Amino acid sequence: MIKQDLDYVFHARSIAISGVSTKGVMSWIGGQVYLNSILNCGFKGNIYPVNPKGGEIFGLKVYANIKDIPEPVDYVISCAPVSSAVELVKDCIDKKVKVVHFFTSGFSETGTLEGRQLEQEISSLVRRNGMRLIGPNCLGVYCPSTGLSFAPDFVNESGPVALIGQSGGNCTYVIRQGMKKGIRFSKVISYGNACDVDEGDLLEYLAHDEDTKVILAYIEGVKDGRRFGQLLKETNRVKPVVVLKGGVAEAGARAVASHTGALAGSDEVWDGLLRQAGAIRVHSLEELVDMAVTFTYLPLPLGRRAAVLGFGGGVTVLASDDCTEAGLEIPDSPVEVQDKLKSHLRGAVIGVSLNNPVDLSAEGLYPDVLYNCGRTLIDSDNVDLLLVHLALDTMLVPFFMAETKIRLPIQEPEGGRNNPLNSITKIHEDSGKPMAIVMGSVVFAESYQIMLDCQQLFCEAGLPVYQSLSSAATAIARFMDYHRYRAEILETS
């Protein structure tokens, strides 16, 4: 029943946007953003802007009222003032709208009696009339397969990651950062005050959604902890759920109350709930993205023994500390492996370290040295995965200034067969073992652009990319913890 209900959230055939301003200083906030966003995301159905003043925008007729629209409307996005909320809901009911999403805020999150009563009124109206409501006080839905979106820059390509979140800003950041790291989304729902559709409904829907393989969640508070815990446990048996809990400190909980009107709950309670449900708990938005990257790109390593291949002594020392701290092992390289690595070097062995963690120093700039050493390392019997570490701005001459500056293979003759970046993707192609890239230590704007370009190249080659050794190792260790949990659960059931 829930599935049937919520299907309209993601498969609307027509959308009306109430409160589209055609002029004014802040007209680009609100309605126009939604209009731009669904147009850019390729929404195929009819689109109806609504504003009492009428007029035209982007060549579309603006209707004065939902009820004036001649065709049926499945989905309504409200950017209209809160004072007109009840009337809008009533109009939607008359119009037989399936789902209404309130971007509009000014409800229970204000902490006032009026706000709470108003929210109560619209939620009981929709419930009595079989309509569903997203929000209020939220950004709503991004579903690239059907063209729903809430920001004009979101790509219209789908993927296996779902995201639910009680903060539109946080969802926006995760989507954008994810996009750059090769993450594509099945469904994203920013659901705000959750007066009707809540985290439980969404989790249940996504658990059964075949397009979704991993679920990310930014949660500020839940209405029914027991139900949520149970759903989380069931979902985790089928697909991983990664949870960032906002509002764990007292001041954070206070912020939650005035943000979405939710009860935050104590950190201890949440820790127990998430642990019992086998959910993966993370502590920042960056870590949420890292888990999406890991589940999307990393095959399951057979063990936690990582080889690190880096360029530069000091960064490699810190990399080893970070990996160990995060729960991976960095085993000694056997003498045979070190000898083989040595045989691959072109110049002097001076300045390089051949025991794991391996520091190739400037020798790594030779594409064949890089490829051969990488293969030798990843193919070692005591290595389960390889981490390649590119610390961009630690070299004497920043990479973008150096003669050997990082150029994408595509910018070179013959597709850059002799480009060191190609050596890295080729190790990945030729070896059967899991591999990940770390690109960090960026200072200059030019290096940031190089990092984004390389990131894209590596994502296209199917490689996970992280910002630091510490974040890579943390994400990979959590990924392995989840798989161990799931294997144990399936064994005992």
Add this chain to the structure above:
Amino acid sequence: MIKQDLDYVFHARSIAISGVSTKGVMSWIGGQVYLNSILNCGFKGNIYPVNPKGGEIFGLKVYANIKDIPEPVDYVISCAPVSSAVELVKDCIDKKVKVVHFFTSGFSETGTLEGRQLEQEISSLVRRNGMRLIGPNCLGVYCPSTGLSFAPDFVNESGPVALIGQSGGNCTYVIRQGMKKGIRFSKVISYGNACDVDEGDLLEYLAHDEDTKVILAYIEGVKDGRRFGQLLKETNRVKPVVVLKGGVAEAGARAVASHTGALAGSDEVWDGLLRQAGAIRVHSLEELVDMAVTFTYLPLPLGRRAAVLGFGGGVTVLASDDCTEAGLEIPDSPVEVQDKLKSHLRGAVIGVSLNNPVDLSAEGLYPDVLYNCGRTLIDSDNVDLLLVHLALDTMLVPFFMAETKIRLPIQEPEGGRNNPLNSITKIHEDSGKPMAIVMGSVVFAESYQIMLDCQQLFCEAGLPVYQSLSSAATAIARFMDYHRYRAEILETS
């Protein structure tokens, strides 16, 4: 005595660079980089490139040997092959050189008997002859006041921060990241294997150096732990020493051995040593930079009660959690303060949160609202410092795409009196209390550039800038811990 010795390290009147290649694939590595670097940094004395092949580079005559140089030479940088190291040292002694720095590697860090013996030989040669040696296997010295430098992009402006480090790459990164955040250095020494001048000598010198107000250290291992601990304790009474210890995990210690040939020592021993000496321990290069930023820009707050002023609900929730976790308090705003904040708003109060942590949402785009709310918050009796949080890519429309995109005041008419960024710097000018800026959540290259531009604006206004609330709060809490430690020490002595 040590002071006298090491003065030549920073105040050389003439420099010879041995091993400057004028051609070859890798000629830009090594000698040429040093030549470029000291020229760019404005070294005023004579510069003598040295290479057995002779010739000319950048209009300078290349000498075949140090001894051929007609004038006296104070300082020699060796980029020559390790095989000629002993001969070079003997030549330097004949030439009465005061300090020789070996960029050249291939000594004890190779782990071979020959490497250790060679290092032993050159160190006893310099000792017997009253010369000093930096390294080997290191990048050497950056001293902007006299024009010494090891990377061509380092600024030639001095400041109060000194840095010593056993990794040139790590030092390079800290200098570059610091430069962008308004940090200027008095002296930086990358000292590698430390066969002569070591961490103890450098610490002692910098403790008495009037140009240095705070010392950063990246340490892999020390030769004399007792002496280092004692020096650290004495130095910390006068000026803060911030220490990042590399090689705390087993694999990290292994990496240390092949990086600088040092004995890493256990994490527990180091924790005890640093605690007893009152040093500030950090765990990443970013945290080293954050401490430099804090000691350079932040006046000492009277207490740990922080007000957070942000734009966006979810980011503000997480900000509060992060601050609390790191050891700052986020006190409730009294009703009077909330009422006053409310009176400053221009539009509706919907979507904003007026209790600390304060979320101004889009209202913060009005410069007067931002200024007035910021002043009200920072002037509150229960607030010791204000943290302003700009999360760049969490807005519906990324800032660089929006009509209200972040423009520097200088790019606007009348110096941008009505620019929100000006409101932030004006709160700082007009209020007597400490204040810091957090700029994070960057995704796009355009946003990275905006972030750098804003960072520069804030640095010029004397404001500390951090990448996340978590890193800001961590650095500020450590800063306050140090001041408390020092006050206690001074009281009991």
